Amino acid sequence: MRTGVWLVGARGSVATTGIVGGLALRAGLTAPTGCVTELPDLRGPALPTFADLVFGGHDVATTPLTKRADALAAAGVLPGRLATALAADLTAVEDDLRPAPTGGSQADRAATITADLTAFRDRHQLDRVVVVNVSATEPAPSPHPGHADPDALRAALAGPDEVLPPSSLYAYAAVEAGCPYVDFTPSTGLRLPALAALAAQRGLPYAGHDGKTGETLVKSVLAPMFAMRHLAVRSWSGVNLLGGGDGATLAEPGANAAKVDSKQRVLGETLGYVPQGGTRIEYVEDLGDFKTAWDLITFAGFLGTGMRMEFTWHGCDSALAAPLVLDLARLTAAAHAAGRVGPLPELAFFFKDPIDAPTHSLSEQWQRLVDFTRDLHAGGAG
Numbered sequence: 001m002r003t004g005v006w007l008v009g010a011r012g013s014v015a016t017t018g019i020v021g022g023l024a025l026r027a028g029l030t031a032p033t034g035c036v037t038e039l040p041d042l043r044g045p046a047l048p049t050f051a052d053l054v055f056g057g058h059d060v061a062t063t064p065l066t067k068r069a070d071a072l073a074a075a076g077v078l079p080g081r082l083a084t085a086l087a088a089d090l091t092a093v094e095d096d097l098r099p100a101p102t103g104g105s106q107a108d109r110a111a112t113i114t115a116d117l118t119a120f121r122d123r124h125q126l127d128r129v130v131v132v133n134v135s136a137t138e139p140a141p142s143p144h145p146g147h148a149d150p151d152a153l154r155a156a157l158a159g160p161d162e163v164l165p166p167s168s169l170y171a172y173a174a175v176e177a178g179c180p181y182v183d184f185t186p187s188t189g190l191r192l193p194a195l196a197a198l199a200a201q202r203g204l205p206y207a208g209h210d211g212k213t214g215e216t217l218v219k220s221v222l223a224p225m226f227a228m229r230h231l232a233v234r235s236w237s238g239v240n241l242l243g244g245g246d247g248a249t250l251a252e253p254g255a256n257a258a259k260v261d262s263k264q265r266v267l268g269e270t271l272g273y274v275p276q277g278g279t280r281i282e283y284v285e286d287l288g289d290f291k292t293a294w295d296l297i298t299f300a301g302f303l304g305t306g307m308r309m310e311f312t313w314h315g316c317d318s319a320l321a322a323p324l325v326l327d328l329a330r331l332t333a334a335a336h337a338a339g340r341v342g343p344l345p346e347l348a349f350f351f352k353d354p355i356d357a358p359t360h361s362l363s364e365q366w367q368r369l370v371d372f373t374r375d376l377h378a379g380g381a382g
Helices: 013-027 065-072 080-085 087-094 106-123 150-157 166-176 193-202 217-227 243-251 252-269 316-337 345-350 362-376
Strands: 001-009 053-059 097-099 128-133 182-183 205-208 233-244 279-285 290-302 307-316
Touching: 001 013, 001 106, 001 166, 001 316, 013 053, 013 065, 013 080, 013 087, 013 279, 013 316, 053 106, 053 316, 065 080, 065 087, 080 087, 087 193, 106 150, 106 166, 128 166, 128 316, 150 193, 166 182, 166 193, 205 316, 217 233, 217 252, 217 290, 217 307, 217 362, 233 252, 307 316, 316 345, 316 362, 345 362
Parallel strands: 001 053, 001 128, 053 097, 128 182, 182 205, 233 279
Antiparallel strands: 233 290, 290 307
């Protein structure tokens, strides 16, 4: 099943790491560490193989992929030997990267994106293309009356106003091109009624939002533990320090607020109440592509005895996120092939703020993912 993986933000750290990783896996130059679809519970014939994946994408940046890979190797994100060995393959992928369209109405830009996706699919004779948003986090947008239904939205896009945030414009164009859409960011993406209705009309699945790679991953394990042991969490505070392009983006107050809101949701929905405290995100340029999170949890046990727990998470965001991007592309492609339409809550395992997810418990999300994948391998549409 030849599958295109179209990355919005294709020259960014996560996308470049994912492309290098996908090419390395195809060439047998690395092990699939971090790719959960290669675990025995998920592996199977319904998923496209790494050799089936073809990469393309949009970006506002113009730095060649080979230079981005070299820079990431110098930063310790990926092995330098892979950047060297895969230089020719990265140059070939470069031919399928397109500049983010600018100018004209949003309808004009959406038409350009749709044409790029269609040409990519036809050029490589792909069975389907999955669009994955790994671009910079956006501030939450203001409501707009054109969001109500597909026809009203189309009419609004042809006008002079900026109706949709960029992530939603890409989601709209992806759906118009017949492509499933995955949002790995906390941006709005396909979370608008008109876009959901359009995806249903086109018979497309979609998933999101905000990849769960670090501190929130730990929260989704620890919060159910406190709940199941009937321990009262009195406060939960976290500080996130990160560098790189993501850190610079999150220094902007609107984007920062959107990210914090996504990160905090797991606690209230798992514990059944919101403890005191919050999450703070700070940009530390010197950390580069690495991030550190420190959390302090205070809780009460039997007879009200006060206790506390602390943890520190230090990781490379791109190396944590990239294999999940490959997993999501493979799973969403398989869901599309099986005839799934609409949101994919079974993929909640991968997200901080998953669409229509009945639980934030990582273990329960894992079991739902296993059952979903088993059904795909058995040939079911879910």
